[in-house]
Amino acid sequence: MPEALHEQLMRMAGHVRDPQRHAPPPGIEARRLAVYRQLFFGNVESLLAGSFPVIRSSLGPPRWRALVEVFYADYRSQTPLFTELAGEFVAFLEQGASVAHDLPPWLAELAHYEWVEGALLLSDRSAPPHDPEGDLLDGIPLLSPLAWPLAYQWPVSDIGPDYQPHQAPAQPSLLLVRRDADLKVRFSRLAPLAHALLGSLQAQQSTGRQHLERLAEAVAVDSATLLPQGLALLENLRAQGVLLGTRV
Template sequence: MSVDFKTKQLEFTRYIRDPAINPAPADVKTERMAMYRELIFNNIEGFLAGNFPVIRKILDDRQWFELTQDFFSKHRSKTPYFSEIAEEFLDYLENERANPSDYPFLLELAHYEWVEMALSIAKEDIKPNQQPSESLLKHTVKLSPLAWPLVYQFPVQLISPEYLPLEPPGQPTCLIAYRDQDDEVKFIEINPMTYRLLEVVLEHVQIITEDCLNQVAQESHHPNPDLIITGGLQILKDLAEKNVISVCGTG
């Protein structure tokens, strides 16, 4: 008797994804199907727990199982690589998840946790700055490919089982995530002006430091723009020492 392989495959995978609503293939032993289901689901669940440890910690076992099962059953991943499952989980949270009982910061927290993993495996590399930071004003600078400015409504870096905000604070949280020379991923909380400086650098691909500072000072409408320029220059010097920004040639 001929078997339609595609039909049989769909029957098999539908049960694996959600055995609660899909019958097991009639010609495969129940115990074997349960083993397949457990093996595949546990691999996905374990990978998500390892990449989103704070989310796992703030949810109880039932909430975590329901979340991972919902992702497992509904989301159609575009990649076969385990290292990209975390990004697929983000896509699911942003575009498919619809549970009003979820914490309002869930997507932002997931993105924050994903950043650490994504930066740790990023293939880009950087060379330490050779130019002294004292001469930064007349040099062009660019943002390191291993440095990502981030802005969130919630203070995601503070979220824990003891701190679960239901409303965002009045001011957004600005961070810079970067991978250092020892390949360690670090996060720095920054103020909105620093975020804007990095945003301007990123917008221009590379820009003379003085021009960047003048633009931000002008945008700020501060009564004493020299204060913005002086403060901004020191900030960029500090970030250059961490190789968050790369110092290029003179302008």
Template structure:
């Protein structure tokens, strides 16, 4: 009795499963291994190349064995929600954050580091434009609403992810969180600025209420600190706002 041939759909599934994980899934019987090897290497190397380019710090602090194993598991296990190569990095972050099983070698800052590296890539490729928001570039930062650039993201991490390297691999989070603004300036350069908690709170208040003036936001912070009507905090806050505008984190003032 002859064995029935596979349907084309079954063949496709077996072909794809073998490419994703050749150690666990056999190749279609009618395709010679030399030909399958071309597809195995092409697909995996493309994915590994995109992830290497998006997460260079993570790759540099991970052994080659662990790195390739992690990329292989992503390639095998994750079902992408986008067909675009530029969005592979975002899909990798989603997998690491939501689906990946922890490994014994994992760094405690792994999830935060991949997010930080993805932010840099996301801003570098963002189609947002600094001219998208109509503002007075030289407007009064206290009277009007200081408008944050659409290409500036305010972030908080438990670990100082911007300092991670082969020479700095913290095993425990510091007492104080790390506050960063990652932004792309008018020269299309992605940069970061480490900020303190007060500046992070100021940017948050301004992002939550587009009607809030710079002075109102600073007085709100002063009240939270138990120093209502503090002109000293307003003056110090104005200096901070000016620095943020000079760096193009604040685009200008909206009235």
């Protein structure tokens, strides 16, 4: 590409993203540049609004637009795919954008919570070979790649225009999000034991017995007491499709 053309394109891109900081390239009518700015920003804002409706309604139009403008002008996405734009917005907020721009402290977690549903709907991850009827206690339980245990400091499932807490509760929000065979994404709350077990299954490959023994040690409970309850929990998770069986 000729150097002059490259320079013009870069100047145009900078101006379209942030006209306050970047002068327009010479030789292009201001009216046309305004159309480009409106078109590009409108597409990004529309995609984000569809992915984060709770954040949009909670912040209100002025703060929402200002936030999207900062993201649009300053953040350098790592992918050109529109289907991954929501994930880039989450990364932008997780890097401290909400703190830098005096936005609610729960914003990054709420964004992740809203992003999860779309991410699971679009996921093409497949399970490794497994035995659906395997022994969950002495075999290695396999967590479905479409079942994600989540923990949030803020009550993300309750936050909205009418409830915006200023202080995080003492207990975290422990959730399970999964995509079922009917391609619907479902959220459910988890008890601390269930969340700890799923987190352990996600982190390492061990037998169900080993997972439960480590949990018993962590909570200072005799493993013989926890094993029956833990096995019942494993079987229940398999019945829901959260566990696919055991690895082979």
